[in-house]
Amino acid sequence: QQQVKQSPQSLIVQKGGIPIINCAYENTAFDYFPWYQQFPGKGPALLIAIRPDVSEKKEGRFTISFNKSAKQFSLHIMDSQPGDSATYFCAASPAANKLVFGAGTILRVKS
């Protein structure tokens, strides 16, 4: 119940493509869902986050879609660039200031 399942494990897209990363959860007590981007040798950096009372949130080229009934959420990266190549983690918050992370998706954007 404290797990977040993330897919795919890795993803390769062409420059300008729209990679989509999916996550699913079981615990309905989760009430905050952030996405983090991590480059090799660096710590995770917050990209965008959403609460379950919102179905979609967009910030720049990043969009989160949230389906509360299905307990699923996804990250879309519009007009992807080679600089977006990184590992992406979805997460969920079961309690204040605590996160449960997915296993990560390694994204490669080919130029």
Next chain:
Amino acid sequence: DAGVTQSPTHLIKTRGQQVTLRCSPKSGHDTVSWYQQALGQGPQFIFQYYEEEERQRGNFPDRFSGHQFPNYSSELNVNALLLGDSALYLCASSLFLGEISGNTIYFGEGSWLTVV
């Protein structure tokens, strides 16, 4: 405005030894959490400190302990190191807002621990 700072960046320890990792939270933050990230995996929550007390703990053995100082900085101690403790240890800082989720959590660059 300094972000979350951690030290050391890299270290190598021998099995059975003890290690101490240090973290200074982002300016204005009062809550520090520690995560362990094994190679190729997502970060796993170890524990959280607020007001110099451990507030929440993940599924980690008692060999993992911590401390928070009056200036909000924190230490993570791991005793009797095992080969499986080799990982990136991340410090995360945030502002305590009671039981409300959703306040932004910032991560440091991490401390790479290798146990040989």
